[in-house]
Each structure stands twice: as structure tokens, then as C-alpha cells.
Amino acid sequence: MKTLNSLLVITVIALLMSCDAKEVNLYPSFTHTAEVVVNQEGAYDEAIDIFVSEISEAIADLDTDGGILDVMIEGMFLEVTPNAASGVPENSASRTTSSIVLTDWNGGEHLLIEDLSIELTEVTQEVNLQSSLRKAGVKQFRDILFAIAQNDIPAGKEKVGVRLTGSPTPSGSYINAELKLKIKIVVEYKTDI
Amino acid sequence: MEKLKLFFAVCLSVMLLPRPAVSQDIEELLSKYTSENGEKYMQPFADAFSANLNSGLFHNAKLKKMGFQIYLGLETQMAVIPSSQKTMTATTEGDFFPKKSVDGVPTVFGPTDGLKVEDDQSGTVYAFPGGLDIGSMPMATPQLTIGSVFGTNLTFRYAGTNKLEDVGKISLFGWGVRHSVDQYLPLPVNLALGYYNQKFSVGEYIDASSSLISLQTSYSIPVVTFYGGLGYEMGSMSLSYTYEDADTNEQTSINFDLTPSNKIKLTGGFGINLGPVNFHAEYNLAKQSSISAGLGIGFGDK
Known part of the structure; x- marks a missing residue:
């Protein structure tokens, strides 16, 4: 039995000798949501x-140790909930x-979406905006998010914004709906393991 | 945390040292792998691990018809990871649209840099995680072979710990039986037929089993034994962890059932016998090849 134990010790030593530190790129993500009720x-x-503090806190929660290489947008959705406001038509x-x-x-x-037709059903629906997104606008958004991640924000600036404009069909009808914009944000950073 | 434990379990098996400070990092490394991509990502690990398990199980084919034979030694194995096992073809998942099939995505043994895919129209990006940049996967196991009764002997492997923090009990147990064929046939070489079965588990995270049917031959001259074999491998590996969605905190049990790719393997090796001390080395040619070397003490075992 002693021999077996000795062999196990040798085995463990052999295993430890093969260990090696690695520097890897990791890609954690979070979803930022911002909503407005059109009424x-x-x-x-x-x-x-979209407040800098909200994005900064979300990135801080990812524990990236500050070494962020890139920030990407993986997807963007619009969640539409009809009749979100009460006491109105x-x-x-x-x-x-x-x-x-x-x-x-x-x-x-910077244009992100132009003239996207969205059906207003009686139940909440999620519209994938991907096929309608404008690359130039998304790149601008990425640059802003990267600046926030790098804490490289213009002096005195606390927020950026998103503007939703549109019109109903039939023309002149009443819109009562919550529009919730969901942005899936991916952060790339390098770390040692 | 569950993903960390799975990774820890894999690291133990790949013989890497886990470091507690990187728990969040490790969770993220595995966080995207919840479906088919996950199976493809881990398949090379199953292949290499199984190849190692089925290596170094014998170093001769000479069995006494009746008489005491024993060998106790340390068998080391190493699966050299070919470049084809370092990348895979994967499909974008999650919120990225439209779905794209992408070549050159890192597996668990692949490069540490991930692969980013940008949609030309929308500018959105999907990032595939990288691997651990591992060129070879070593392993070591103590082994005991004892016989012979009616030209039959038994082989055992065992290693394990009672309970390791984070991952639980680690256990490897294997057994094998082989029978001399040349006792019935007048052959210029020794010939034996063997069957081996091994089970390996790490807590609730890894559960693997592997079997080998092997036709073995050897030829000895003073001090040196040449040996070889033709084998058929079977096995399975189950990897389990609980995936927690970072946004919703919803937990999902993830289970990958993998089948090691190796089927047929050819073994060629030699042993050096210096009194009771035996050193042997072999090469196993298969879809996932491996090399093996062992050092031990034997009596009646040449």
C-alpha cells in the first residue's frame, strides 16, 4: 500500500509539472434595457x-480587471407591449x-434604424432589429460604449441618448404602447488564468 | 460557479492548475457553450482523455500458463493534440442574427484568442470564446498486473481522492483481463487477447468510461521485449454543469454526452528489462494518437 501511495505522490508531482499559466481573451456580456411609453x-x-453610470456599473459587474480590449454589440431588440399606460385611450x-x-x-x-414597420399585436412581442440596423450607427454606438469602458468620457458628459420617432397606421390612430430597447453588449478583455 | 467547477474538473483532467482568483473569468469562458457548440468545443478533450486511458495497459503478451507473475508500475500517457483538434466549425448562437456557420473556431485545446464574427450589414458582432492553447494532454496512473491462472492475468488501475474542495470526489478505477492465445497455438511470438474497462469521475461534473478490446503480441530477446497490438476502443464521457443566465439569473442544467472518436488503434512499443525493473515505451496510432511510457517492478513478467 505504501508503494501505491508513493506512486500517487509521483503522479501528482508529474501533474503539477505540466501546469502552465495562460493568457486568455474572455467575452462576458450583459443586456442594457431602456424603455419609453408612447401614449x-x-x-x-x-x-x-442612456446614462454612463448605468453602463459603467454593468461593466464593473463583469469583473474585467480593467483590461478591456473591445466592446461589441451582439444584438438589439425592441420589446413592444401594447396598452402599457392606464387611464388613457x-x-x-x-x-x-x-x-x-x-x-x-x-x-x-446617428441613424440606427430607419422606417421599420412594426405590427402592434395585442400581446407583448420582441422585434429583432438586427436585419434593419445601420452599420455606421452601430459602430458609433460601439465607440461610445468603448469610451465608457475605458473611462474616456468627454468632460462633463453623463449620458448619451436614443430617440424613437414614428407614426401609427392607420394615420392619426392612438398609440398606447411601451417600447423597450434591449441591447446585448459583449466586452472583450484579456486575463491570466 | 457550476461552470467554474466543471472547468476545474476539466483542468484537473488536463493537468492544469486552477487558480481561485479567476472564477469569474472561467465562468465566462464556458458561458456561451450551452448546446451543440459546447459538445464540439469539448469533443477533443473526450478524444484525448480516452486515448490516454487506453494507452499503456500492457507491455508484453507473455503469460505463464500457471505461475506467479506480477508487475507494479507507474504508467504515463500523453495525447499529442493535432491541429485539426484545435479548431471546429461552429454556429453563432444567442441574440446574433442571422445565424452564421464559421470555420476555425477554437476548441478547448485551441488558441486562447477567441474569434469575432461581424455581420457586414448591421455591424453587430458575435464572439466565440478561445481555448486553453494546449498542445498535449498528459496523464499518469499507477497500475498492477497479476497472474497467471490458466494463462490468464488481471490488470488494475486506481487513483483518486476522497473529496476535493469545489469539485468533490475524483476517482479512476480500471480493470482488465487477458488470456494467452499462444498456449494453444505453436507461434514464434507471444499472443494474447485482452479486455479492459476503466471509469473516471470528477464529482458531478465528469463521468467517463472507456473500454478496449486488444489483440496483443510480443517477442523477447535478452533485456529487450518488442510488443504491439491491434485494439478496438469504446467509450463515453458525460460533462454536466448548471448554466446561469447573467441577465435573468435563470439556471439551466447543461449536459454534454460525448463519444470519443477513437475506434481502431495500433500499438507498437518496446520494453527494457533490467532484473525486476522494467521500462517500456509505446506509440498508439489512432485518430487521436498517444504516446506512453511506464516504469515498474515485475517478477515473472518479461
């Missing part, structure tokens, strides 16, 4: 703030044509 007749124009629009614009640090606008 009016005819065309709408709503702004949603019910939704009478069958669909809406909507555009989504990113507002940068200086108020500059």
Missing part, C-alpha cells in the same frame, strides 16, 4: 437617456413605422 395620437418623438394603431437614432455626447445624431 399619444399620431406621430411621436420620444427620447431615452387604448391602443388603436395596428402598426407603427419607427426610426431609432443614437444621440452622441455632443447631440450629434
Whole structure:
């Protein structure tokens, strides 16, 4: 039995000798949501703030040790919930044509989605925006997110924004719906294991 | 945390040292692998592990018809990971749309850098995690062979711990039986037929079994024994962990049932006998090849 124990010790030593530290790239992710309730007749124009602090906290929760190499957007969705506001007329629009614009640090606008037709059903639905996204707008968004991740934010700036504009069908009908924008954000960082 | 434990279990098996400080990192390394991609990612590990288990099980085919034979030694194995096992073809998952099939995605043995795929139209990006950049997978097991009764002997392997923090009990147990064929046939070489079965488990995370049917031959001259074999391998590996969605905290049990790719293997090796001390080395040619060397003490075993 002693021989067996000795062999086990040798085995363990052999195993430990083969250990090696590795530097790997990891890709944790989180989903940022921002919502607005559209509650009016005819065309709408709503702004949603995206605060630096919210994004920073979400990234901090990923425990990346600060060595972030890249920030990417994996997907973007719009969750539409009809009749979200109470005490006002019910939704009478069958669909809406909507555009989504990113507002940068200086108020500059970058188109993310243009004239996307969204059916307004009686139940909550999630619309995948991927096939309608504009690459230039997404790149601008990535640059802003990377700046937040690097803590390289223009002095005095606390937020960027997203503007949702659109009109209902039939024209002049009443829209009562919550529009929730979901952005899946992936962070790349390097670490030793 | 469950993913960390699975990784810890894999690391133990791949013979890497886990480091507690990287628990979150490890969770993220495995976090995307919840379906078919996960099976493909871990398949090379199953192949290499199984190849190692089925190596070094014999170093001659000479069995006494009746009489005492014993060998006790340490068998070391190493599966050299070919480049074809370091990458895979994978499909984007999750929120990325449209789905894309991508070549050159790292497996668990692949490069540490992940692979990022950008959709030309939308600018959205899907990132496949990297691997651990491992070129070979070593293993070592104590082994006891004892016989012979009617030209038959038994082989045992055992290693394990009672309970390891985070992953639980680790256990390897194997047994084998082989029977001399040349006792019935006038042959210029020794010939034996063997069957081996081994089970390996790490807590609730890894459960593997492997079997080998082997036709063995050897030819001895003073001090040196040449040996070889033709084998048929069978096996299975189950990997389990609980996946927790970072956004919803929803937990899902993930289970990968893998079948090692090796089927037919050819073994060629030699042994050096210096009194009771035996050193032997062999090469196993298979889809996942391996090399093996052992050192031990034997009596009546040449």
C-alpha cells in the first residue's frame, strides 16, 4: 500500500509539472434595457437617456480587471407591449413605422434604424432589429460604449441618448404602447488564468 | 460557479492548475457553450482523455500458463493534440442574427484568442470564446498486473481522492483481463487477447468510461521485449454543469454526452528489462494518437 501511495505522490508531482499559466481573451456580456411609453395620437418623438453610470456599473459587474480590449454589440431588440399606460385611450394603431437614432455626447445624431414597420399585436412581442440596423450607427454606438469602458468620457458628459420617432397606421390612430430597447453588449478583455 | 467547477474538473483532467482568483473569468469562458457548440468545443478533450486511458495497459503478451507473475508500475500517457483538434466549425448562437456557420473556431485545446464574427450589414458582432492553447494532454496512473491462472492475468488501475474542495470526489478505477492465445497455438511470438474497462469521475461534473478490446503480441530477446497490438476502443464521457443566465439569473442544467472518436488503434512499443525493473515505451496510432511510457517492478513478467 505504501508503494501505491508513493506512486500517487509521483503522479501528482508529474501533474503539477505540466501546469502552465495562460493568457486568455474572455467575452462576458450583459443586456442594457431602456424603455419609453408612447401614449399619444399620431406621430411621436420620444427620447431615452442612456446614462454612463448605468453602463459603467454593468461593466464593473463583469469583473474585467480593467483590461478591456473591445466592446461589441451582439444584438438589439425592441420589446413592444401594447396598452402599457392606464387611464388613457387604448391602443388603436395596428402598426407603427419607427426610426431609432443614437444621440452622441455632443447631440450629434446617428441613424440606427430607419422606417421599420412594426405590427402592434395585442400581446407583448420582441422585434429583432438586427436585419434593419445601420452599420455606421452601430459602430458609433460601439465607440461610445468603448469610451465608457475605458473611462474616456468627454468632460462633463453623463449620458448619451436614443430617440424613437414614428407614426401609427392607420394615420392619426392612438398609440398606447411601451417600447423597450434591449441591447446585448459583449466586452472583450484579456486575463491570466 | 457550476461552470467554474466543471472547468476545474476539466483542468484537473488536463493537468492544469486552477487558480481561485479567476472564477469569474472561467465562468465566462464556458458561458456561451450551452448546446451543440459546447459538445464540439469539448469533443477533443473526450478524444484525448480516452486515448490516454487506453494507452499503456500492457507491455508484453507473455503469460505463464500457471505461475506467479506480477508487475507494479507507474504508467504515463500523453495525447499529442493535432491541429485539426484545435479548431471546429461552429454556429453563432444567442441574440446574433442571422445565424452564421464559421470555420476555425477554437476548441478547448485551441488558441486562447477567441474569434469575432461581424455581420457586414448591421455591424453587430458575435464572439466565440478561445481555448486553453494546449498542445498535449498528459496523464499518469499507477497500475498492477497479476497472474497467471490458466494463462490468464488481471490488470488494475486506481487513483483518486476522497473529496476535493469545489469539485468533490475524483476517482479512476480500471480493470482488465487477458488470456494467452499462444498456449494453444505453436507461434514464434507471444499472443494474447485482452479486455479492459476503466471509469473516471470528477464529482458531478465528469463521468467517463472507456473500454478496449486488444489483440496483443510480443517477442523477447535478452533485456529487450518488442510488443504491439491491434485494439478496438469504446467509450463515453458525460460533462454536466448548471448554466446561469447573467441577465435573468435563470439556471439551466447543461449536459454534454460525448463519444470519443477513437475506434481502431495500433500499438507498437518496446520494453527494457533490467532484473525486476522494467521500462517500456509505446506509440498508439489512432485518430487521436498517444504516446506512453511506464516504469515498474515485475517478477515473472518479461
